[in-house]
Amino acid sequence: MTADVRIWSVEHRFGDFTALHTVDLQIAAGEFIVLLGPSGCGKTTLLSIVGGFLSPSEGRVLIGGEDMTLVAPKDRPTTTMFQDYALFPHMSLEANVGFGLRMRGVGRRERREKALEMLDMVGLADKAARRPHELSGGQRQRVALARALAVSPDVLLLDEPLGALDLKLRRQMQLELKEIQRRVGTTFIHVTHDQEEAMAVADRIVVMNHGRIEQCGTPEEVYLSPRTLFAAGFMGEMNRLPVTPEGSGLASPLGPLALAPQTGALCLRPEDIGLEGDFSLGRARLSEAAFFGSHHRCHFTPLAAPELRLIAHLPQGAHPEIGAEVELFARNPIILPEAAA
């Protein structure tokens, strides 16, 4: 089952602190949405409001077209996968997964069938009689997923569900989450501060900061054409240079650049800086380099502005020598207004 979610001018205050400033968001049925931002950006508050654990100070939440703003969590078509899994330690996995159905008055046999089916989906059917403490972190996490999905919610809320796992397991679980989401078709709203995780699973990423939505778009949109300096900086690495118009070009700390006149911050991804490109950044000295497998990560000190540092990814085949002076080129420039930061 699945449903769309509309968040209508939702604002939330904790005492004097405003955690969310008039947030508007529309989520289509069956979408995998990731709320991405640093801690304290309001993403978890927004998730709690959708789940019904918090009532917004202002605004409304609609799920499947129905106003859910004041409906208690137990009566919402949403379930949550909590960061610490929140499994019931005194119940077997089967009872854990079947709990939601039991609360809905589903009979014992049907409950058992559904629970086993869900455990099978996450690859734990053989451990149905075990208790949660006998499982590893990744397995507990799968049980939490199975439990949340067993009641066929319209919307599944995931509160940093992979936060406690190690990197390798996290990458694997991201794939599984995405796969399961495609299979069941439920709308997933996933909260994380890890931009790689966001890119791995999301249909659309909602970048949040200071209780506001900075940008909302597909991973490509957010990465390639960030709308604000915050979104640009949070989604991957970014070189930033302040620029002002000068004649028919731009003035920058590196000297004049052959770009259309504009005021703001020139943003360049490390992979868009190299020994060739669309426009020159002037000469620079390589101060540090490290081999990262797919690329060399290099720190350049521009000769025109020795206090600055440019980060560039040079191709595998390049053999950068520390101290070498080269002319740097760049492509795909993005100029964002400075004030938005």
Place this chain on the structure above:
Amino acid sequence: MRPRLGSPLAWIYLAAMFTFILLPVITLVVFSFQDGRLPVPPFKGATLDWYAKVLSDRAMMEALGNSLLVAALSAFVSLLLGFLAASGLARVLLPGSVLMRGLLIAPMTVSYLIIALGLLQMFNQIGLRPSLLATGIGHVVINLPLCFAIIYAAIGAHQRNALRAARDLGAAEWQVLLYVAAPMLAPSLAAAYFLAFTFSWDEFIIAFLLTRFDVTLPVEIWSMLRSGLSPETNAVGSLVFLVSVLIVVTLELSIFRKARK
């Protein structure tokens, strides 16, 4: 690394400490077997006569039954009220919840005598005569704060999240308490119950002031003591002590050991 053996001095100190703590109890138990009329040295030989006398003493056995009844029921009521109060206060942040917690725990700091006097006056006014019921209520008054404090302390972030998950999965509030909160808190609930039980079982002042015809065991023992020392009182005392020890040992073996895992 801990040294395996302490100095002889440490061992002597330990022995002295245990002697100091346990000597009264040991004396009590030893002289309950006294083959003579007085429970004082010298020890004249062992007999089980006094135990037989206690067990065939109608009044004594009635008092024992009363004590068990009051302890079992008052501990249960204290546990139930304490559990509900703790779950409620742990779940929501109300204005003044710190004050409410303080008020709930406050009776612990008041002497039993004062509580008993207050209850006596109040029961007089509302026309509740001194009885086992009155004593039971008194024991709830002293044990509720204890149960509340034990259970409230046991509710951590882990429990709170599980309760949240249960509500999220569609459980009504009573289902959350019955299916998730109570089983997760089982060790603390049991600890609270048995502590409340032993406190009620041993309690004298409140029982003394709030009972009249049906009395609890400590009150019966007290009235027996008034007619002078006898190995029979030692025998009763030993039995009471045995019950308390059994409860503590059961607790230690079953619940606390499990909770530590």
